[in-house]
Amino acid sequence: DGGITQSPKYLFRKEGQNVTLSCEQNLNHDAMYWYRQDPGQGLRLIYYSQIVNDFQKGDIAEGYSVSREKKESFPLTVTSAQKNPTAFYLCASSIRPGVYPEAFFGQGTRLTVV
């Protein structure tokens, strides 16, 4: 079955460490997105990618980095520069940029800094 998979579901990180969240899709979608969700707030866009080897900053890119070396993969690295990384992270993909009705979301990764 086609879908989008995020791993791990839960992640704990010590302060000062970088950590990478995985996002893989087998839907042959061109566009992929990373969002952050905090309690009482909606989703905020971190980075998005329209095609392989290309990505753009979203609204809250500081302290994060991404890569898009393969169409099916869009990993997110939370660096030590991110001052408040504890949050729920969601990855999404769509067949082409801006086509949100066809956007599929992963199940999310909950990151906790300890």
Add this chain to the structure above:
Amino acid sequence: SQELEQSPQSLIVQEGKNLTINCTSSKTLYGLYWYKQKYGEGLIFLMMLQKGGEEKSHEKITAKLDEKKQQSSLHITASQPSHAGIYLCGAELIQGAQKLVFGQGTRLTINP
């Protein structure tokens, strides 16, 4: 301040009752999307509205976009426990933009 305001932020209703969730913007909404999220999980697409005055229904859920395209409402008729979750509206505030702005969500609880 939030570009998309949802109200209420939290809603508790008795099973079988009707309810409405609102999503308001100070800017024109070029595309308005409703999603449902179960706590700690991903989002499930419900409906998309684009034209002023447009109304769409799916089972017992109806969404409307007002004529001025600055407010949308989501109405659930005869609520069921399966309707419980977080409802999020997302919108394109710039025509042709390749990203959505989301409201803060409405947490819906259905009491038996």
